[in-house]
Amino acid sequence: MPRSLLLLDGSLPDGSRADLTITDGCITSVSPATAVTFDAPGVSSPRFAVALQEGTASALAAIDLEGRLVLPALVNGHAHLDKTFAGSPWQPHRPGATVRERVVAERAIRDELTATVTERAAALATAMIGFGTGTVRTHVDIDTAVGLSSLDALLELRDELRDVLRVQIVAFPQSGILASPGVGRLLAEALAAGADVIGGLDPAGFDDDAERHLGIVFALAADHGVGVDIHLHDLGEIAVRQYALIAAKTREIGLHGRVTVSHAYGLGSISAEAARRVGAEFADAGVAIMTNGPAGPMPPVLALREEGAVVFSGSDNIRDAWWPFGDGDMLAVARQVAYQSNFRTDDELAVALDMVTGAAAQALGVGPYGVAPGAPADLLVVDSLSPAATVAANPSDRLVLHGGRVVAAQTSASHRLAPRTLGALATRP
Numbered sequence: 001m002p003r004s005l006l007l008l009d010g011s012l013p014d015g016s017r018a019d020l021t022i023t024d025g026c027i028t029s030v031s032p033a034t035a036v037t038f039d040a041p042g043v044s045s046p047r048f049a050v051a052l053q054e055g056t057a058s059a060l061a062a063i064d065l066e067g068r069l070v071l072p073a074l075v076n077g078h079a080h081l082d083k084t085f086a087g088s089p090w091q092p093h094r095p096g097a098t099v100r101e102r103v104v105a106e107r108a109i110r111d112e113l114t115a116t117v118t119e120r121a122a123a124l125a126t127a128m129i130g131f132g133t134g135t136v137r138t139h140v141d142i143d144t145a146v147g148l149s150s151l152d153a154l155l156e157l158r159d160e161l162r163d164v165l166r167v168q169i170v171a172f173p174q175s176g177i178l179a180s181p182g183v184g185r186l187l188a189e190a191l192a193a194g195a196d197v198i199g200g201l202d203p204a205g206f207d208d209d210a211e212r213h214l215g216i217v218f219a220l221a222a223d224h225g226v227g228v229d230i231h232l233h234d235l236g237e238i239a240v241r242q243y244a245l246i247a248a249k250t251r252e253i254g255l256h257g258r259v260t261v262s263h264a265y266g267l268g269s270i271s272a273e274a275a276r277r278v279g280a281e282f283a284d285a286g287v288a289i290m291t292n293g294p295a296g297p298m299p300p301v302l303a304l305r306e307e308g309a310v311v312f313s314g315s316d317n318i319r320d321a322w323w324p325f326g327d328g329d330m331l332a333v334a335r336q337v338a339y340q341s342n343f344r345t346d347d348e349l350a351v352a353l354d355m356v357t358g359a360a361a362q363a364l365g366v367g368p369y370g371v372a373p374g375a376p377a378d379l380l381v382v383d384s385l386s387p388a389a390t391v392a393a394n395p396s397d398r399l400v401l402h403g404g405r406v407v408a409a410q411t412s413a414s415h416r417l418a419p420r421t422l423g424a425l426a427t428r429p
Helices: 099-112 117-131 149-160 183-193 210-224 236-253 272-285 301-306 330-340 346-354 358-364 387-392
Strands: 003-011 017-023 026-032 050-054 059-064 069-072 074-079 133-141 166-172 197-201 227-232 259-263 287-290 379-382 398-402 405-410
Touching: 003 069, 003 379, 069 387, 074 117, 074 330, 074 358, 117 133, 117 149, 117 330, 117 398, 117 405, 133 149, 133 227, 133 358, 149 166, 149 183, 166 183, 183 210, 197 210, 210 227, 210 236, 227 236, 236 259, 236 272, 236 287, 272 287, 272 301, 287 358, 301 346, 330 346, 330 387, 346 387
Parallel strands: 003 059, 074 133, 133 166, 166 197, 197 227, 227 259, 259 287
Antiparallel strands: 003 017, 017 026, 050 059, 069 379, 379 398, 398 405
């Protein structure tokens, strides 16, 4: 029998109030909100209450949102679930000035951890779900020391979480490809085993040969029919040359819309005019840009978007050997991006929210997506007045749906989100 859910009196991002009908996990209608009452003795104007009605032909649930903002589920476009220390004791940060030094430090710490990759990744994924993430792209280390063991753990976790979180896995050569002989073969095995995307790392700055590194990465993408996501931390002209190579390879292989340059610090280290030229080139080739609002050089988000480039966000590292901060909340990432970009107006803050919703979904190929008929009912309901307010503040009340089912709820102490059995829905006037 079909399972239906009504979300009553929610606010949409454009400010209008609407009722949403969800059937079998998909949004089937979005209509103007109409008055509704609950026949429940002793209960008046229940806060975020849940009404259950068992019918003869269907099971109907209704949630009175009382004007709360309805957003599509958050999208984390760049994470490292296998690296996190979540679910294990605090690990003091070990400094390292370069990517190479950080890789060495991470290997040492990795060997000392007692919690397994599965345990730590599951702990962080659970936190992400609670904050409202419906899709995450996670990079997983593939190197000659761990082989495919971390990938195997995340493939298993992806399957376990399939009803509550959509997981994309990037086969990531954290130790390089040319600098670590044998990794190229392992990357091919990772893709054959079920990784969704092929990754890369500083083709010039780490592997010292951008042409060869990118040649291997894009050949693997072509052979396995997958997209590409390349970590690129290099600055200045060396970065610009790699951007041009990536755009050319994207056109050559025919991967428009399936390639991402992650971090792209170099775009914050060159002139605004030069960055715009790269943005236009990426827009034409179909290369997206991921930024997590770093402490260092920041890509000029608005300028790049004005040139037509897709710019989106991810959490990057969370409590691991690279970075001791973070909790998995993509609204916090949006706020960080807005802060680093000096966003202040409502329109600018809405861009930061788009970078963890619509733009990220586009970059990851997630579709259909949104608060619209035909889209999966992957939704986040927040106690907020507008998209801008959602980024600027920190909504404490959150209701998370995946496939039309409530999978998580967070509330402030005074606003308990405990389902309450009520009477039948009254007839609408």
